[in-house]
Amino acid sequence: MSAQTETHGFQTEVSQLLKLVTHSLYSNKEIFLRELVSNAADAADKLRYKALESADLYEGDGQLRVRLSVDKDAGTLSIIDNGIGMTRDEVIEHLGTIAKSGTADFFSKLSGDAAKDSQLIGQFGVGFYSAFIVADKVTVRSRAAGYGADAGVEWVSAGEGDFTVTNIDKPERGTEIVLHLRDEEREFLDEWRLKQIITKYSDHISIPVEMWEAGTPEREEDGETIAATEGQWSAVNKATALWTLAKSEISDDDYKAFYKHVAHDWDDPLIWAHNKVEGKQEYTSLLYIPSRAPFDLWNRENQHGLKLYVQRVFIMDEAKQFLPQYLRFVKGLVDSNDLPLNVSREILQDSKVTQSLRSALTKRALSMLSKLAKDDAAYQTFWDQFGAVLKEGPAEDMANQEAIAKLLRFASTHSDEPTANVSLEQYVARMKAGQDKIYFIVADSFNAAKNSPHLELLRKKGIEVLLLSERIDEWLMSHLTEFDGKALVSVTRGDLGLDDLSDEEKAEQEKQEADSKPLLARFEASLGDKVKAVKVSHRLTDTPACIVADEHDMSSQMIKLMQAAGQSVPQVKPIFELNLTHPLVHKLADEQDEDRFGQWAQLLLSQATLAERGSLEDPSEFVNQLNSLWLDLSR
Template sequence: MAEVAHQETHGFQTEVKQLLQLMIHSLYSNKEIFLRELVSNAADAADKLRFRALSDNSLYENDGELRVRLSVDKDANTITIADNGIGMTRDQIIEHLGTIAKSGTKEFFSQLSGDQAKDSKLIGQFGVGFYSAFIVADKVTVRSRAAGVDASQGVEWQSAGEGDFTVADIEKKDRGTEIILHLRDDEKEFLDDWRLRSIVSKYSDHINIPVEMYKEEEPERDGPAGPDGEPGEKIPAVPAHWEAVNKATALWNRDKSDVSDDEYKEFYKHISHDFADPLLWSHNKVEGKTEYTSLLYIPSKAPFDMWNRDQKHGLKLFVQRVFIMDDAEQFMPTYLRFVKGLLDSNDLPLNVSREILQDNKITQAMRQGCTKRVLQMLEKLAKNDAEKYQLFWNEFGNVLKEGPAEDFSNKEKVASLLRFASTHNDNDAQNVSLDDYISRMKEGQDKIYFVSADSFAAAKSSPHLEVFRKKGIEVLLLSDRIDEWLMQHLTEYSEKALQSISRGDLDLGELEDEDSKKAQEEAEKEVEGVLERIKTVLGEKVSDVKFTHRLTDSPACVVVDEYGMSTQMIKLMQAAGQPVPEAKYTLELNPEHQLVKLLSSEQDDNRFAQWSDVVFEQALLSEQGSLKDPSSYVQKINKLLLDLVK
């Protein structure tokens, strides 16, 4: 054992302590995944060394055969996973093994319920990598040395997974990392060679470097007996040796017909460090002006850091099967940042950098091809399996809504994949496509109508819907924060304009009938003069006061001008800390409503002013969800109620 020196004790980050407690209590029903995670990390370390060595071959230290080795010591009750990859320095080992450098950790832990079955799924979604070692081990020792540094700069990390860990300087002859798991007494099944081999074969066949186990010497023995019963030729002895127990071929370079669904699923878990199976995937080899292989996955669950704009997203990039970089964001638009997978290019240079990728024609061609491929995958899923597509939409729909603004060339295709709640349904499920809406449009209807609000309940009860309900016209109900921004960019679909029903004058065109128009004109004559009186009372509070026939049950509503900033957009900008002008609405009155008729007949100027304020503030409350001075509004209501009962 290497002699240790300069030992220090460090405390785990709070989130690590919580995570280790979950590990130690074995939330996973399938404990063997610890080996998959550790072998996957070892393979990543080998990939990183291969890339670094492109510019500095000395990092190989005269040992260019990259591999992962598993060994067991039944007497010591340990499993060792060793690689000769990039290795870690003292600072790196403290950073990587003492903290969880992930956004969303607080949200993750706040969702843990204490229910082991539910919590294990959350942990799988969060991903834990190295810490899965504590599923089976009560102590873990890590010895590592970074490639290219002196043997005296080795480091040893050790922890029982309780609250702290020690770090010490050691002498380590070979570069790379070895992880020693001191197994719990009830986990001795993992000391069996056959058990480990079967786990590697199950989870790590696709890894493109050999995963080796030690095979004992096989003595010379007789071959199969011949027809006459005589012993066959002697089979020579085989000396003890390290033997690869996985296929060690790049899965993406194999023919699709030779790769099973289980292999695709395991490869996804290897590159994404997700514990759940992917929702779907696409494996393609592209030939022509640009030659590359893509293997793209749609996850089944959204990661915790999906909304963190600082978090790196992207595909793994290989060039001629050599790993180049993680999170190559240049090959996938931001609105598809949930896509996982890899690209292997035959055209890019091995020394390619992120800067070179940025404005590279090959990169642009690959990006267009990958974007098209993902949209085709989703289009096919939506068409053939609506239920499964709904699962996708529930996880990633709000990200896809960024598409029409970001990707003009694919705007129509992305729009066809969007889903909304609508008045066609009684619930808040976002399962109505724009094509569904168009198929149900009334004869003579030439627009797709929508209303946006802070919540589904507010959208569904918006007074702006009243005339649409009366005429049986479907309206999309938008309540996600991003919806208002989406509609700024999605103004037309399939040659049909998208129209907000709370903006500008309402024109139902051919959907209006002559009888209704006559009834409206008569109702307006009955309350003639009320508009000017209210306009005088409200003054600068409103931009205008007019009659409307978009209402059937409410006395009034407020609308913004056709090109004015909507209420939801104002709220969106305020939430982002942006200065916005104060909204000035047009107040629209329903001339057929009893309250408007009462207002018209009110002779007392003071009471008329109070009623005018109340009607206006009611309309504001319905539109905005709140008032600047609710106390004043309540006082006016109370005074008017008391006047009525006198």
């Protein structure tokens, strides 16, 4: 193969990232070595899996390893693996673009403050690009397993606008990354420093991470002749799969370090669970709850899932079959003795073993969250990051709906703070005597929910209401209809069912309804087909009118949700409720001019619609009505 050299420009986002990496002030520069060693270990894992079907990929060398080599004269540090390697096209694709989704969101969060942005980079997980934290030039030489020596490729970049790719001869499979260190980063040429970093971050990677130990010459010691020794490669790490060890042999720091390897995360996890199950089914699981959401959490095309091992052999990353989608934030691995080594994604879809593992691991993850919930501060951290994802659970997982419901948190009228920290169990414990329903409202924002006129009567009676303001909340509450034997009821639809709490007012309400029939008929005649019905409101105390959804009609928030998803929505007419105790309604009852009455009726409906839905189909019509009535009143 001829030594074909090409120059390529980086993807725009990569150029931005490299500039930021190069010029940011890192408080923890050593993280680059963890990232590169972790990538090398992944390459070895992938070769081990591919070789299950084609042992020739080992090319006569089945001892997988990562090696670190230092050249102090040249000022270079090399990370060398004999894993799966890359073809020319793969080198261009993987090293010239950010394969990880969520890139635009990442850059939108950059502040220009080097210290803050460096932490953000760590949370994003820069992987290979972390090499430029310490190097002003990076050379990568790689050859994919199964190809000839002339299929090697060399990639070179100074971390600026472009990179070159050249065909080379490379007898050994795998990848060699050569870091040309900046003068101020020469500490990473010190063998003791490198061993310290490997022990700290990569001790439990399941393949050896080796460094060269120089030989010693023949020497005399205490009158004895000590023979010369030859130099050799020696493992620095334990090279034992951490999950296979007994819990008593693993420290918290070990678990945290392994999490950062598995998840490529900068921060410590919130909690983890390590379990070995024996008996009818044998498997080991190690699950983690992260402390921070990745940028691609909401990307539908991105893959999520656990690492799958079978009898300690790596099979695949992101095996989504073992946890439901609403737990996609859970990181970790499962190692099964009951799946075949040549397991495929198709087998995983229908396997009874997979289904059993999925059920057990789901319960384990929910149990972890229940344990975490006992620490209010830690759980609030989790909820702020992943609460909206967990809200998908009740619709997706009916079998565990009660367990998921206990983990949900809401803002409520119990506090003026918008923090979602009220559990359904706490709500039930605070319920008024005789109250048999859990009340909630879904609105566009916390303030819109908190100040909704629908809460007036409930607030007067001291009844707590859950305040929901995320887009997913309407979907959640359409599936979560009961908790602890108590129905969850929206305050914006149907009858609130408060009659049993207001017996002394019941007679007055019945009289009001009887006396108001002529007024309700006038409103119905004026509003026509714009409303489904006009009724007396028993939920308002300070507002003249509101609109509510009929018991079985689609709510305003659900309509918005479906429209945002591009779905057509049938027209739903609201029920218009009047507060007969309000002075404005009293005044309207005495209005003799039917045209003016109709204008006021339409204005009240527009006001109620605006308060409930946040917008009007024809705002200009509302403004014209308002201006016309103002002019009329000023005469």
